[in-house]
Amino acid sequence: MGCFQSCMSKDEPDSQGPTETSRLLPEPTQPIPTMSDSSKTDEESALNRVLQKTANDVIDVTYIEPHSMENAEVSGRTREYRSQVASLRGVSRPVAKLPPNNQPPAVMLSKELVSPADVRFVTDRSEATAAAVESMEVKHGEPLVVQFAAP
């Protein structure tokens, strides 16, 4: 009955929706374009642009050649470095924060000693700083490595 019904409804204009004989792909409205010479040239120029950009962006760290410079470049750099060092000689150095060391030893040694409280304070602070640095650690979250179960 199902086969008889499908034959009967084949030419009915009232049948709605796709049937078993309707086309799956739509009718091609335009012809399939073939590649012309101009499009080939465009593709080649686009490829060349991509290659050029890649060559400019790539940083090759594995290629390290022996360090060699021309003599003219070496002498030029030497001159430049010497002039920079010479310009730094005129720069005033920072003022020393420690007391001047131009007094006789007898005078220096007869001065008042550092108080024990200050010594204890400095010792405690330095020990606390060392302990704080030692206790610096990464907060543990989920494990970093995932093991895949072998079959």
Added chain:
Amino acid sequence: MLKPKELTKVLEQANTGGFQCTLLLNPEGSLMAFAGKCDKKENITAAVAANIWMSNAKSAKSAFQDEGLQYIVMDCEDGKVAIRRVANLLLCVYTAESVGLGMLRAKVEALARYLEEPLKQIASP
């Protein structure tokens, strides 16, 4: 296999108090992971750091004989950079100028201690 999100979270923990960016890269210059506000391109930073490491590693081999190069610290004009070997990878950190060298080293050591074991598991076949 490494979990990339967890790895990024671990690297992110270092980026406080003047620390700007933390990167994990291989000696060839490929960037494995990074965390932080990196103004410049991270892959370029990784490549330059790896190049600096490789340039110094050869001469360090003859200088240090047994150990080889473990650490590079650079005090630059605009900040500081530290590169440390972890398993078979490199940990690179760069900070602002205000960060002290002691704090820089302490944080890098803490990170390296934590990452050493997991990265060794990945490195070993």
